[in-house]
Amino acid sequence: MRAPAPVRVSDRHRFDTLIDARSPGEYAIDHIPGAVNCPVLDDEERRIVGTLYKQQGAFEARRVGGAMVAANLARHLKEHFADRPAGWKPLVYCWRGGLRSGSMVTWLRLVGWDAQQLAGGYKSWRRHVIEQLAALCPRLDLRVLCGATGSAKTRVLQAMAAQGRQVLDLEGFAAHKGSLLGALPGTPQPSQTAFETRIASLLEGIDPARPLYVEGESRRIGRLDLPTTLVTRMRESPCIEIQATPQARVAYLLRDYAYLGDDPQALARQLGLLKELHGKAVIGRWQAWAAARELPSLFAELTTLHYDPAYRRSQASHFARWRERRVVPADDLSDAGIEALARRVSELG
Numbered sequence: 001m002r003a004p005a006p007v008r009v010s011d012r013h014r015f016d017t018l019i020d021a022r023s024p025g026e027y028a029i030d031h032i033p034g035a036v037n038c039p040v041l042d043d044e045e046r047r048i049v050g051t052l053y054k055q056q057g058a059f060e061a062r063r064v065g066g067a068m069v070a071a072n073l074a075r076h077l078k079e080h081f082a083d084r085p086a087g088w089k090p091l092v093y094c095w096r097g098g099l100r101s102g103s104m105v106t107w108l109r110l111v112g113w114d115a116q117q118l119a120g121g122y123k124s125w126r127r128h129v130i131e132q133l134a135a136l137c138p139r140l141d142l143r144v145l146c147g148a149t150g151s152a153k154t155r156v157l158q159a160m161a162a163q164g165r166q167v168l169d170l171e172g173f174a175a176h177k178g179s180l181l182g183a184l185p186g187t188p189q190p191s192q193t194a195f196e197t198r199i200a201s202l203l204e205g206i207d208p209a210r211p212l213y214v215e216g217e218s219r220r221i222g223r224l225d226l227p228t229t230l231v232t233r234m235r236e237s238p239c240i241e242i243q244a245t246p247q248a249r250v251a252y253l254l255r256d257y258a259y260l261g262d263d264p265q266a267l268a269r270q271l272g273l274l275k276e277l278h279g280k281a282v283i284g285r286w287q288a289w290a291a292a293r294e295l296p297s298l299f300a301e302l303t304t305l306h307y308d309p310a311y312r313r314s315q316a317s318h319f320a321r322w323r324e325r326r327v328v329p330a331d332d333l334s335d336a337g338i339e340a341l342a343r344r345v346s347e348l349g
Contacts, residue, residue: 006119007091009128015091015116017084021101022094022122030193032093032125033201038076040069040100062099069100073107086112093118093125126193129200136203137229144234145345146216146315146325147242149179149307150249150299152256152333152341153215156242159342160213166206168214173198176222178215179307181270183222185259195224211349216319235318239325240345244333246303252333253299261293278305 012018012032020027020035023046027037041049045068053061084090090108094100097120108115118124147153154171161167175189176182183189190198206212216239219231244252260267268287275283282305289298316322326348330341 004116007116008119009124012091012118015089017088017090019090019092019104020094020122021092021104026095026122029191030122030126030197032122033197035093036080038080038104040072040094040104041065042072045072069103073104076104077107077111081108084113087114089114089116091116091118093121095121096123097121125197129193129196132200132204133196133227134229136200137227137233139208140203140230140233140237141208141211142233142237143211143213143348144216144237144239144319145213145242146239146319147244148249148303148311150253150256150303150333151242151244151330152252152338153242155256155333155338156342156345157213157215159339160346163342163346165346166210166212168199168202168212170199170215170217170226171221174221174224176224178217178221180273181257181260181267185262189222189224192224196227199227199230213345216315218314218318236320238321239315239319240348241325241327242330242341242345243327244330246300248331248333248337249303250296250299253303254295257295257299260290261295264291264293274306 009032018032018035020031020037021040022031022037023039023041023043024037025043027035027039031037045065049061049065049068052064081088090113092101092104092108092115094102097117101117101121105115105117120127145153145157154169154177157167157169158172161169171178171182173190174195175184175187177184189195214234216234217226219226267290271283271286271290274286282301286298286301289295319325328341328344328348330337332340
């Protein structure tokens with residue numbers, strides 16, 4: 001009797017539920033989109049089994065680990081899988097498609113469900129992401145949205161997405177606004193692998209015949225690196241520049257970064273990182289404004305003295321088609337103004 005064909009990553013949509021059998025810690029770092037975490041070993045149990053394997057060998061690790069796995073599987077059967085119908089088809093994966101997912105598949109099949117194991121486990125998914133980024137990025141029909149800091153580029157992209165345009169929101173995926181002060185309060189950045197998973201998953205679902213709008217980022221957003229193939233494609237793609245008035249930009253920054261005033265000491269520390277660029281006197285003035293929560297004066301000088309010169313220096317060197325960019329002026333970056341600006345950008349095609 002011929003053995004069933006291995007289940008590949010490309011087959012995952014044929015299943016009712018995708019189950020990640022790894023520990024919660026592994027799942028939190030990255031996982032296949034849509035997967036639910038039903039660990040056969042939690043983080044502490046995994047540590048214990050790993051220690052036993054190193055110190056006493058495979059048999060003792062499997063003996064102790066097997067009891068833990070059985071207890072966890074029994075709990076999942078009572079809780080997570082109790083209401084599943086007889087025709088339920090789950091796909092299970094672990095790190096490399098080994099004992100953890102294999103044990104869960106065995107138990108689920110004994111119940112009578114058509115459970116299958118993902119060949120190669122999460123590692124096969126990771127290879128898939130890398131291959132997809134390499135294959136899809138060079139073919140993207142990108143429109144790169146540029147503009148000086150405070151031009152509301154991310155908000156414009158979000159409005160365009162709501163209006164039906166295809167958008168790749170890199171700062172949203174990275175949970176970071178991309179600048180020195182871009183960390184989001186209370187929101188850690190994802191892992192590098194999770195960031196790439198988010199990008200690859202979106203690119204798999206877009207229509208290649210339609211433009212994809214993306215913000216003109218540097219190679220890094222916070223501590224995360226953009227895929228090299230995506231950066232290369234961005235650098236050679238046509239650009240659209242939002243040219244917002246200084247008044248509109250400062251007004252927008254005061255709304256978008258209002259939370260910086262909640263922790264003046266943290267803001268002052270971040271500004272201190274710019275001392276070599278701007279000197280002790282300028283940074284001292286900015287830190288005094290931060291301490292006094294005088295954000296209008298601080299943002300006005302930050303844009304004029306720090307962000308704008310860097311923006312002017314970088315654009316022509318970063319984007320091969322910068323000289324032929326299309327310009328969209330803006331003097332209103334309120335919510336209504338951003339909605340109108342998004343429609344104007346969309347009309348450029």
